[in-house]
Amino acid sequence: MKYQVVLQHSEEDCGAACLATVSKHYGRVFALNRTREAVGTGYRGTTLLGLSRGAEALGFNTRIAKATSEFIDSLDQAPLPAIIHWKGYHWVILYGKKGKNFVIADPAIGVRYLTYSELMEGWSNGVILLLIPDETRFYQQAEDKIAGFGRYVARVWPYRLLIIQAIAINFAIGLLSLTSPFMMQLLTDDVLVRGDTQLLTTVAIGVMIMNLIKSVIGLVQSHLIGHFGQRLQFGLILEYGRKLLHLPLSYFEGRRSGEVVSRIADVDDINQLVNQIVLGLPSEFFVALVSLGFMLFYSWQLSIACILAFVIVTIVNLFFFPALRRKTRKHIVLGTENQGFLVETFRGVQVLKTTSASPQAWQEYQRNYGRLANLSWGMMKLELYSSTITGVLSHLTTITLLWVGSYFVINHTLSIGQLLAFNGMSGNFLGFLSSVIGLADEFIAAQIVIQRLTEVIDATPEDENDFKKPWAKILGNADIICNQLNFHHSGRIDLLQDFSLTIPGGKVVALIGKSGCGKSTLAKLIAGLYSVQSGNIQYSFYNQQDLSLECLRQQVVLVPQEAHFWSRSIIDNFNFSYPNISFEEIVRACQITGAHEFISQLPDKYQTVLGEYGANLSGGQKQRLAIARAIVTDPPILILDESTGALDPVSEAEVLERLLSHRQSKTTIMISHRPKVIQRADWIVLLEQGRLKIQGTPEELRQIKGEHLDFIDEFIPSNNGFNSSLVVHN
Template sequence: MPQYQWIRQQSGADCAAASLAIVAKHYGRTFKISRLREVIGTAKGGTTLLGLKQGAESLGFQAKVLKINPEHFDHFIEKFSPPAIIYWQGYHFVVLYGQENDQYIVSDPGIGIRYLSRSELLDGWQGGFTLLLSPHLFWFHAQPNDAVDPWGNVLQRLYPHRWMVLSLILLGIGLGASVLIFPIFLQLVIDRVIQPNPTQPLFSLLMMFAVWQTLGSSLTWGQLWLATRFSQTLQTSLKLDFTEQILQLPLTYHEARYDSVVRGVLRDIQAISQSLNQIVVTLPHQTFSGLAVMVVLTVYHPAIALASTGVALSVALITIRLHPKVRQASYRSAITTGSNLFLLSEVFRNALTLKTTAAPPHLSPEIHDRLYQETLANRDNAQVINLNQTLSHWVLGIGSLVLLVFAALLYQQQRLSLGQLVAVYSLNLILLSAVQAGVNFWLNFTQVQTAAQLLDELFDCIPENLEDECKPWINISPQADISCQGLQYSYPGRLPLLADLSLTLPGGGAIALIGYSGCGKSTLAKLLTRLYPVGAGIIQLGDRPLEDLPLDCLRRQVVLVPQEAEFLTRSIADNLRLAQPDATLDDIQTACKIAAAHEFIQSFPEQYDTILGTFSANLSGGQKQRIAIARAILMNPPILILDEATANLDPPTEANVMDQLLAQRSGKTTLLISHRPNVIERAEWVLWIDQGTAKFNGKLTHFREQSLAHLEFLNP
């Protein structure tokens, strides 16, 4: 049977990256999911087919997009060289391997290897869109394999606690031996006490059992205390490093992922901690107890040991054989449930849109259908799990019965004592528990390894301030010119946005940055603050290249106020102090007065101590924008960029804010990105970007003198 590759996607948006990783692995190359996300331009909503094609080509694949019509399906299956990436059900990418007998093999990053009928394949193959990939003879194999060491980062943290780990392992071995106490005690009581002529007093056996039980309980307490300390130390270390890494990762990382990644990583950290606890606590205990049981059973009778091992391995074999089906059913159920949860969350979050468009009657059938599909997936998952449990219990019951009968026959032949006969049953349960624990750990270890790999890739991401330690703090002059030479930028999977942009903006005044929506105005603002890496070209502030400034230095002196103002769940004053931690209440009030925010803040019952929610639902859009502007005013930067930062203000309030702001910033550079004539008219200089190039760059008075086509920005 051919070997089909499968790599599990790390999140709902990773299906394209995982599919490309599957194809690369098929041809002998290993690429990390995090790297593939970058090259194919994975965003929160997933990846475009264009981005997937361009990313594959950058890795050395020859890529070709096809649209397979149903009438050409059989011809395509006969002629194509597997594997190929296909667009699945309108929101997913999977890998098609081809046909095997009457079934079609699909490697689904969310579920596993699937065997589909012709109708199932055609129904799921959305539009017949297909990406054919073949490795370039030279460029693909020149690509180095990514070093995948998911446990390296975690194991490094164990070295300082190596004596604790060793103690836990030794305690586990000791406890493994202590589980034999009760079965042996039963044997001794039956064989030496409950007899017509007892050979040993019951009291002495009870005292021995009490001593051993006390010792075992002491070892258990010590193991639990050490295990708790070990687990908490490891989790705290991982969480602290995760927090530091999140604060230092570039904006592109955050923009391409939902905030649920935080919950996912914290869940993975807990799973990794539990897995390591099993390795250093449970596995030594179970392994040694299983070996000790085998020794005792062998002493009783070698045939008993073989029979008991056969029963345990039979139960384990059923679990191993059914595990792929259990895993696929579990993944299918989880993905369906997660997809429906996302849909219901969107419905809740966009209640205003749905109600104002009378959409609920049209959306309700889709929700009902998807919930029905979730019910079917959950039912299939439960049936597979029930089958596994039923078969395991049946084999365990039959095997235990056979073992008991076999031991009884040996007792009748006087090869076993009555005490040994009773002890055999207890020892068999201990052996079964040890084998089952080892099998379950091994089967679940794959999932934990995926979690460790995801965490390793997160720590492997390059922080945006990696080289800042060797850069000196540089003060930017408020009159420093802003110049760009050959500036280029494009989002992965999209056409170039800025193409060879070369210009100089004079410092010390107000500059209006205008252009049609999507022309690259906001992107240029993010390039100026190094929120996005420059693709090609140079940006200079005065005579200093942007890369010469440490990020903290740059972002305290070049401040961007985006259109969507966001705040932490804390008071207004504390949100403003994020920009200036030592700001006094007078400083805060002065900034808010300039931004026309002081008056409405004073109207709140708690004034500047008012707590802002996650979405600041207690503020209007214009109020949020004014507080965000006040936060930037507190920083008093040489260069301030307002990216549609007054778009939600009414014209009189906007005029008031702009007049006070520009008066306060006299002699400093203020870049105004806006479509509003009232804002543009307050600038001294105008930069018009169109199709990635500077269409106009000059004084506002000269801009007015241009042809009427240009004046639509001033007189809409």
């Protein structure tokens, strides 16, 4: 029996890889990216609930169980393969028992054979997910075509004219290199042996001319290859960037930023390999083939010896490839994780310093890069052993050819010139072997890199049919109607269940509730940043799914609590989001939020360059600026998700007074825990654990007893028996 295994791309992919493995076992090929989306893999991995839901979505019937000793004794009666929880942090496939050993497929390593004690040591909690393919649902699932290296080679077709020119030049250089052995034969047999000085002059001039021509052609070749490589790399980077910007918010929330960014550097590896395969390999193969033909002409015995050496060197290198592939995969994954750790560290440097976490960060830094260094050294040793053995065999081959060839010369089967020419031809032939072996090493790394890039390029975009959808003007007094919404974050329990709510248009609406009750999630659903699993959201009579994302994002604007700014001037930050706005509109928006006051005190005013993430602004200043950016186009629906929380109460009251006065007859949704903010609302909605608890005007809700009163009215704690004294300083 052949045990299937789909290897993970990164540590958190183990659950998705396990599901892809089980699917492959039952005859369905699903891309890892598809299973990852199905199970809801995040940067912390995959939950058991996510695995079960994802498997159900792909057509399996699932059951979560707890394995006992009786279950293990009767494994042959269980529906295997199944997914088991390994060492408390990993998912692997249990295939069953073979002989005295148990067979598991580890997505991080491959197929492993374990003893009973080893199995129980790793599977200590006994958690198992049993999967049985539904005869109808599973086999109706469309299979994925796993795109490999061929998709990137196919990208060279638009540059076919350039490629033909480069390959033709490569062939010309190859043919010129073939003349060197003949020149050596001519120089030895006809010049040195006969002492023909006139022919010597002719040969010397001919060699100089050929080398000059070869150098000129080589210059043209380098120019063409460089031009081709630059255009190919540029196209790949643009495609990656375009796909990345069209991915949903949930994609980025489930991954480290360093992991996403690091994949741009992977383009270089693919680009270099495509260059070598498309441009270099055909000409080298042609030269090797022609050289082999001449070698057979000179001496079939020596040619067979050369081919035998070719086979031996190939077998030796194939022996090292599996270990090198495993280490290369680990090296790329670990390098990505280290880069993600550095990005997180730099972004959280303030917390790092205020919590005295620098020693712990330094220890983790040392540990991570120590592992990476050890892995790099392991790869270097494998490559060193491989290259050393290959070099020794190549030298032995050359010595053997000269040794045996010398006997042929002594026996007058070959001339000295023919032997030297054969040696040169064998160099071309074995040189092709070295190129192929080097290419194989690069191909191992490129395969892993391609899988990582493909994960982004083939990921499901926010809306595949967005370009077909229309633009519609949403009115400021349009009611927002949420009808039977169901939503859960990937791999988690349902957050909204059959949720229905009508938010009155043209009003100031406050969403209140305890932390984690679903307020921010509902806001992101209304803004189109999340997609509901089922249900519908309407803006008056427009369905959210009928509108293009651009239409939605420009008219339903969400201001998060943590405002983000680019490292450029204040005015450029506005123009980056809204290129067509005027400077007057920017100033007017800043005056409403009070940002104009502190901007006017800056040395460069609106041309002041902000630090990374707006680091040179206070929290309150960033929030003023973020609200100003949101209202500069006067959107009909504005959502403030605790967007004034960093302001002091006086400043917050002033900003809200001007803002809400400016936005009369338009919908403003505020998420806040501050009574002073909530009291400004015309309509209040209380959520509790993803459900609508109560709604109404502030006056109506004050007449009803309940927890909502803690949000609406100020709570003044007692002095616990202490006498209070008020001191006023003049």
